[in-house]
Amino acid sequence: MLKALRIGQGIDVHRLVSGRPFILGGVTIPSSTGLLGHSDADVLCHAVIDALLGAVGAGDIGGMFPDVGPEGERWRGADSLQMLRLAWGDIAARGFTLINLDATVLLEQPKLKPYISAMRKALASALGTEMGRVSVKAGTNERLGFIGREEGVLASAVVLLSQAADDGT
Ligand code: MG
Numbered sequence: 581m582l583k584a585l586r587i588g589q590g591i592d593v594h595r596l597v598s599g600r601p602f603i604l605g606g607v608t609i610p611s612s613t614g615l616l617g618h619s620d621a622d623v624l625c626h627a628v629i630d631a632l633l634g635a636v637g638a639g640d641i642g643g644m645f646p647d648v649g650p651e652g653e654r655w656r657g658a659d660s661l662q663m664l665r666l667a668w669g670d671i672a673a674r675g676f677t678l679i680n681l682d683a684t685v686l687l688e689q690p691k692l693k694p695y696i697s698a699m700r701k702a703l704a705s706a707l708g709t710e711m712g713r714v715s716v717k718a719g720t721n722e723r724l725g726f727i728g729r730e731e732g733v734l735a736s737a738v739v740l741l742s743q744a745a746d747d748g749t
Contacts, residue, residue: 584743586676588635592626595732604685604692604735605699605716606661606706611690615733618647622660624685624716627735628703629660629667631681635741636671664706676741678707682715683737686727692718 600614605624615621629641638644645655645663655663668678681703685692692699696716704714721727727734 585679586635586741586743588631588633588739588741590627590630590632590634590641590737590739591734592623592630592641593726593732593734594621594623594626596730603660604695604733605683606659606664606702607695607698609690609692609695613730618652619645619655619658619663620660623733623735624683624699624737625660625664625703625706627737628681628683628739629664631737631739632664632667632671632741635739636674636676638671641667661702661706664703668707671741672708675744677743678709678713679740679742680713680715681707681737681739682717683735684717684719685733685735686719686721687733688720688723688728688730692716 594615594617596613597616598613600616602609602611602614603620603622615623626641633639646652699716700711700714704711726732
């Protein structure tokens with residue numbers, strides 16, 4: 581049986597505001613500000629979901645989890661790690677397995693190092709895989725632009741999937 585490899589990339593940005601929890605990769609991080617969004621605004625989970633959907637040509641996160649219209653209410657305040665579980669469940673049911681995920685978060689503060697391991701663990705669990713296949717990195721934006729001014733956070737993710745048989749769908 582032919583094994584096909586599929587690559588996907590996802591990028592997401594959310595605004596930083598006061599009075600919101602700061603959730604990244606399913607982990608709540610102590611912070612005076614948090615991410616603004618329709619769901620829990622977990623920018624890292626969102627980038628991973630977009631990467632997965634992109635790899636299999638299944639559109640984007642807005643298509644699967646709309647934030648407007650009759651479906652929008654369903655996802656208000658949603659747990660993005662659970663959204664990731666749902667997205668991955670659909671993709672895995674189509675015969676895909678995750679080879680690896682590599683993600684980067686750009687923000688000025690707080691330092692994410694103490695939380696990286698917990699984020700990798702949470703993402704790996706949602707994806708039904710081991711931590712060794714999940715990488716999360718963090719960097720600053722050298723104080724440049726909206727990230728530098730701490731107005732927002734950017735996450736980027738790349739996934740590589742394999743499919744048991746390439747039927748081109
Ligand atoms: Mg988002």
